[in-house]
Amino acid sequence: MTVCASIPRFIDPEGLRSDPLSFLRAAHAAAGDIVVVTERGPAFSRKHDCAAAVAVFGPAGTRHVLSDADLFGPGVSVGELFSLPPALSRLNAGLFSMKGEEHGTQQQLLRTALDDMCTHGVDQVVAQAWQRFAEDLGLADDVPLLSEMRRLALHVSSLLVFGNTDLELGRLIQSYFELRRTVSAAATVPNLLQRRTLIQTGARLDRLLRARMLAFQADVAKGNAAAHACMMGRLHATARGSATEDQLIAQANTLFMSSSEPVAVSLTWILLILSQQPRLRRALRLELAERSERGDRDRPLLRAVIHEVLRLLPPNAIMVKVTTGPAQLLGHRLPPNCEILLSPFVAHRDSRDFQQADVLDPGRWHGWKPSTYAYFPFGLGARYCVGRQLALSLLVAILSSMLSRYDVVLAADQALDWKINITLMPAQEPIVRFLPAQMQYDVAGGRVHGPVAELMRY
Ligand code: HEM
Numbered sequence: 001m002t003v004c005a006s007i008p009r010f011i012d013p014e015g016l017r018s019d020p021l022s023f024l025r026a027a028h029a030a031a032g033d034i035v036v037v038t039e040r041g042p043a044f045s046r047k048h049d050c051a052a053a054v055a056v057f058g059p060a061g062t063r064h065v066l067s068d069a070d071l072f073g074p075g076v077s078v079g080e081l082f083s084l085p086p087a088l089s090r091l092n093a094g095l096f097s098m099k100g101e102e103h104g105t106q107q108q109l110l111r112t113a114l115d116d117m118c119t120h121g122v123d124q125v126v127a128q129a130w131q132r133f134a135e136d137l138g139l140a141d142d143v144p145l146l147s148e149m150r151r152l153a154l155h156v157s158s159l160l161v162f163g164n165t166d167l168e169l170g171r172l173i174q175s176y177f178e179l180r181r182t183v184s185a186a187a188t189v190p191n192l193l194q195r196r197t198l199i200q201t202g203a204r205l206d207r208l209l210r211a212r213m214l215a216f217q218a219d220v221a222k223g224n225a226a227a228h229a230c231m232m233g234r235l236h237a238t239a240r241g242s243a244t245e246d247q248l249i250a251q252a253n254t255l256f257m258s259s260s261e262p263v264a265v266s267l268t269w270i271l272l273i274l275s276q277q278p279r280l281r282r283a284l285r286l287e288l289a290e291r292s293e294r295g296d297r298d299r300p301l302l303r304a305v306i307h308e309v310l311r312l313l314p315p316n317a318i319m320v321k322v323t324t325g326p327a328q329l330l331g332h333r334l335p336p337n338c339e340i341l342l343s344p345f346v347a348h349r350d351s352r353d354f355q356q357a358d359v360l361d362p363g364r365w366h367g368w369k370p371s372t373y374a375y376f377p378f379g380l381g382a383r384y385c386v387g388r389q390l391a392l393s394l395l396v397a398i399l400s401s402m403l404s405r406y407d408v409v410l411a412a413d414q415a416l417d418w419k420i421n422i423t424l425m426p427a428q429e430p431i432v433r434f435l436p437a438q439m440q441y442d443v444a445g446g447r448v449h450g451p452v453a454e455l456m457r458y
Contacts, residue, residue, distance in 0.1 A: 002039070003052040004333045009036045010055075016043060020318060020420060021455075024055055024343050033058040034330045042339040044320045045075035046184070053339040054329075057346060059373035061330050065321055065340055066381030070099060072321040072340055078184045082195065088202040090246050091176075091209075094254025095386065103382075109243065110251065110386045113234040118389045120229070122160070126397040129155035132165065137434060142411045144429035149267040150174065153260035156394065161256045162212065163230030169208055173256045176201045185421050209249045231255055258387055262315045263394055265425050269313040270306065270399065272430050273360060273456050275410045278442035280305070280362070281403065285437055288404045299396055302403075304365035306395050310377040312360060313455060317345035317424035319379065344376050345424070359457050406434040409445025416452035426452060 008031035015023040016037060027035045035055050037043060043053035056065055065072045077097060079089035095106055133152045137143070158170040179198045183190045190198065219227035220236060227233045232252055239248070274281050287301045321340040326333065334340075349357040353374035355364070378385035385391070402408070410432055417427040435443060448456065 003036050003054060003335060003338060007034055007036050007054065007332050008032065009039070011037065011039065013038065021343075021345050021424075024318070024341070024346050025349065027055055028057045028346055033061050034332060037341065038339075042322075043341060044318065045322055045339050046081055047076045047322050047337055047339060050322070050337050050339055051335050053341055054334065055341040055343070056329065057343070057350075059371070062342055062347065062373045062376070063381070064329055065342060066376075066379065066383070069103070069382035071324055071327050073099070073324045075320045075322055075339070078180050082183070082190060084202070085199060087206045088199065091202055091206055091250060091253050092180075093246070093250040095251065096254060096383075106243065106247065106251070107386060109235065109238050110255075113231060113238045114386055114390050116234050116238075117160070117231060118393050122390065122393045123397050125159045126156060126394065126401060128165075129159050130398070130401045140433055140435055142431050142433060145271060145408075145432045146264065146268045146426060146429055149264040149271075150260070152267070152398070153264040156263070156398070157256050157260040159230070160259055160394075161231045161252060162216070163226040163228075163233060169212055170256060170260070172201070172205050172208060173253060174260065176205050176253075177257045177261065181422055205253070206249070209252055210245070213245060213248060213252070231259075255387075258385075259390070259394070261423060263391060263398075265315045265423050266306075266310065266391075266395060267398060268426065268430070269315075270309045270395070271402075271408045271432070272410075272426070272448065272452070273309055273313075274305070274403075275408055275430075275432060275445055276448055276456065277360075277458065278407075278444055281407060282438075282442055284399075284403050288400055292404075299400065300366075301362065302396055302399060303392070304362035306392065306399070307365050308360055308362045311348040311354070311375060312358075313424060314344040314348060314377040315423045315425075316377065316379065317420060318343050347374060347376065350374065403437070405437055407437050407443045408432050408434055409443060410448065412446040414446055414448060415450035416448055417450055418452050418455065 010027040010031045012023065015026070027037055033056065036052050037055050038053040042050040056062065074096060077089070077092060078084065079092060095103065095110060098106055129152065132155045137148070154167055154170045154174065158165060158167055162169065179201055183194060183198060216227055216232060217236070220233055228237070232248070235243070235248065235251060243251070284302055284305065287299060291297070291299060319342045321342070323334050323336050323338045323340065325336050327338070328334070348354065351357045353370055373380060378388040378391070410430060412431070414430060416430060418424060419427040433445070
């Protein structure tokens with residue numbers, strides 16, 4: 001089925017493939033709030049029988065798409081795409097892939113469990129994870145920033161989700177996620193070896209998660225405090241029998257990845273930007289020192305920096321939905337199986353909502369809030385991120401630990417590109433050094449060049 005001719009076209013397959021962010025900005029500028037960007041199949045979702053991809057911008061269209069999660073559903077899953085065995089599909093049947101009533105019930109359970117975690121604070125978890133992470137951190141060595149942030153997130157999420165310091169399960173979840181991501185990003189069907197590795201890793205993860213759930217239930221029954229306090233413990237307590245073992249296993253897998261990968265990527269962008277801003281690093285350290293001394297837990301400048309980096313470099317820079325039936329959007333008809341692209345990256349750089357939209361300015365957040373649907377790094381509407389509060393608490397706690405101890409600088413001048421592989425991230429590892437923090441003077445480091453520098457103006 002073709003897409004209605006009244007929607008403007010902005011078609012440039014090479015531009016969309018090589019630089020989707022600039023392409024979408026150009027499409028918005030040229031064609032307005034709704035625009036067809038491919039007429040031969042999907043841009044990102046690999047959905048079979050997909051007529052076209054339509055990019056939607058502006059508050060009205062964004063609100064419409066994000067508030068109707070049944071009509072504008074998730075993209076096609078890897079399990080469905082490559083007919084993977086049921087155990088693997090079950091693993092990924094977490095909140096992201098649920099629909100209707102089941103989604104509503106499970107979302108409410110998760111919200112209650114995660115809000116409960118925030119209320120009880122994440123500082124202790126972060127302090128313990130930080131200590132373990134720091135044991136293997138080479139002071140003043142050259143270290144790959146993104147890998148190190150994933151290692152830190154592994155410690156944090158193992159404690160947060162499962163309440164223990166054994167990293168084996170977390171490592172397996174991370175490598176299974178990476179395999180799925182590689183397979184879903186490739187232009188071709190996975191070869192036999194990739195398929196076998198994915199199936200074996202998934203099957204092993206399913207077994208390990210089931211065993212962990214059994215051990216976990218025994219710990220909870222024995223009154224083990226750590227098991228009670230972690231995310232899965234709270235979920236068990238809140239669910240009280242209303243979630244099946246399969247649902248809990250899928251949630252454990254989803255929660256682990258959701259609490260580690262976007263947090264690791266956000267930390268990477270924040271530290272990379274701060275590595276270019278010695279004065280801002282010092283101002284943050286001063287805030288931390290002064291407020292800690294007063295026993296004040298608020299960190300307004302740090303929060304502003306986090307919001308500002310999530311504005312300029314949102315990890316979910318492009319969100320992909322697919323119409324599950326015929327739809328009406330901004331006065332146009334859309335066929336079923338039509339890919340819909342929303343871009344927080346483009347929205348966050350709209351000069352109608354943000355002055356000097358391309359420039360990093362944490363000061364803009366002082367006593368100011370953007371309008372709803374202009375700023376949505378955590379999504380909005382029916383599938384709004386259930387972990388938003390938790391993510392912000394984690395970022396504040398981790399960055400407070402890190403910035404009060406270290407000055408993170410780029411080891412040398414470095415040209416960096418970026419890529420979108422589900423998440424917007426640096427295409428090469430930024431190589432940094434963790435130096436002892438300096439209160440008295442600003443420490444300069446290497447400069448970022450290349451396409452990443454274009455995304456971070458000061
Ligand atoms: C900086 C960190 C994070 C970012 C940028 C982020 C971003 C997002 C976004 C954009 C969505 C909406 C996806 C869509 O509509 O397609 C989402 C959904 C979700 N997030 Fe997060 N997230 C973060 C951290 C977390 C954490 C810490 C958790 C929980 C431990 C979490 C759990 C979830 C879940 C379960 C959903 C699915 C909601 C649903 O389908 O109803 N996220 N997140």
